[in-house]
Amino acid sequence: VLLAIGRDACTRNIGLQTIGVKINEKNGKVPVNDEEQTNVPYVYAIGDILDGKLELTPVAIQAGRLLAQRLYGGSSRKCDYINVPTTVFTPLEYGSCGFPEERAIDEYGKQNLEVYHTLFWPLEWTVPGRDNNTCYAKIICNKQDNNRVIGLHVLGPNAGEVTQGFAAAIKCGLTKELLDETIGIHPTCAEVFTTMDITKSSGQDITQKGC
Numbered sequence: 297v298l299l300a301i302g303r304d305a306c307t308r309n310i311g312l313q314t315i316g317v318k319i320n321e322k323n324g325k326v327p328v329n330d331e332e333q334t335n336v337p338y339v340y341a342i343g344d345i346l347d348g349k350l351e352l353t354p355v356a357i358q359a360g361r362l363l364a365q366r367l368y369g370g371s372s373r374k375c376d377y378i379n380v381p382t383t384v385f386t387p388l389e390y391g392s393c394g395f396p397e398e399r400a401i402d403e404y405g406k407q408n409l410e411v412y413h414t415l416f417w418p419l420e421w422t423v424p425g426r427d428n429n430t431c432y433a434k435i436i437c438n439k440q441d442n443n444r445v446i447g448l449h450v451l452g453p454n455a456g457e458v459t460q461g462f463a464a465a466i467k468c469g470l471t472k473e474l475l476d477e478t479i480g481i482h483p484t485c486a487e488v489f490t491t492m493d494i495t496k497s498s499g500q501d502i503t504q505k506g507c
Contacts, residue, residue, distance in 0.1 A: 393447070396447060
């Protein structure tokens with residue numbers, strides 16, 4: 297049984313037009329600035345109805361908390377919608393944090409990026425003899441900012457756990473040099489991020505012979 301469950305932004309019949317709040321007519325979502333403020337200064341929006349933002353519950357909770365702190369607590373902290381760790385819980389998990397490669401190119405220019413990547417073989421796959429070139433890891437680095445990691449992607453077992461840990465490091469300004477200086481835990485899947493040395497631009501083979 298395949299279920300395709302979608303959600304619509306039900307904003308057309310709640311009176312927004314009465315007070316002049318604009319919505320994206322194509323999807324009913326609400327455009328906001330970087331402080332979740334709509335075109336009407338005293339009306340704010342958070343969560344899945346935001347136009348162009350991630351539809352994730354933890355993101356909505358964080359944005360709402362920070363909005364309340366700005367409005368009533370004297371804070372100036374804004375929600376970071378870029379460095380959001382997330383995972384697709386497919387049988388082989390996919391996790392990511394930061395920019396996808398295509399968007400990073402649009403934002404920074406291909407010439408200013410260095411992309412490191414590799415295939416890898418989880419230890420637990422060696423006994424059953426599963427394909428040793430199914431799992432994949434990639435980081436995107438901004439060469440103009442000390443090779444700061446602006447995107448991290450992993451396809452493999454427990455990708456959610458791996459991504460959650462590296463997300464904190466990315467928020468702290470993780471660089472390729474810091475990754476290289478980090479001692480890996482052998483043999484783990486996450487270790488692969490401490491040993492990457494092949495760039496996508498080099499065209500070198502990234503297939504693995506063992507764990």
